[in-house]
Amino acid sequence: MPTPPLIQVQDVSKQFGDKVVLEHITLTLPSAQIFGLLGPSGSGKTTLVRMIAGIDAPTSGSVDVLGQRMPQLAMLSRIGYMAQSDALYAELTAQENLEFFASLYGLSGAKRKQRIQDVMELVDLSAHVKKQIHHFSGGMKRRLSLAISLLHEPQLLILDEPTVGIDPVLRKSIWEELTHLSKQGTAIVVTTHVMDEAEKCDVLGMIRGGRLTAVGTPTELKQATGSATIEEAFLSYGGARA
């Protein structure tokens, strides 16, 4: 049997009440790579990635991940999701937050300890594990949220604007890690406003007003529009300045 595509979004539309937020989105991502979703504020990026993560369901159309129809509870252990706003317990320490989420993912004992140590090193927060979250800066909370999404070594990692509020040095190291994870076989879906991040994706989808206006590698999208930069390509596909 042929391997199913990693992600198959088929004619997906989404409405909230009367408001149409996504219209007829069809998108196939065949295998593990870094897929970036670039679009202005309010274009529907979060809505689309939430459906790929299985947190929300389409109004019409279908979403399949690794051959499984979404949303599906059993897929949660294979997907890591980092939302735009941090879902952390402010009264607990970083360690306690990590232990809580690790137990949700069924991690225990030595494995749990090791994974917590690894992900905290990765986001450069090892020195702050004993600190309560309400003492964390915005950037530290983002980094902890990223660490949590990686705890269970998901096959598919979905990151909604992961580097907002993170300084350029750490942003670079996070992107190096995403590239490293991708090379090891983790599929990554990331939403962004930032053009230099978009350049680092293997494939980009441009979204505007709930419609996918273009999909291709950064080079393909620049060539197709005769643009020197992704920002120019994005503008020529009708995007407002992101």
Ligand SMILES: Nc1ncnc2c1ncn2[C@@H]1O[C@H](COP(=O)(O)OP(=O)(O)OP(=O)(O)O)[C@@H](O)[C@H]1O
């Ligand atoms: N639960 C909801 N109920 C009603 N409208 C919603 C809901 N969630 C999202 N929307 C609307 O859907 C549209 C798309 O929102 P979405 O958050 O997906 O955009 P986005 O591209 O991720 O924006 P941003 O970059 O600002 O996060 C917006 O107009 C938003 O107000």
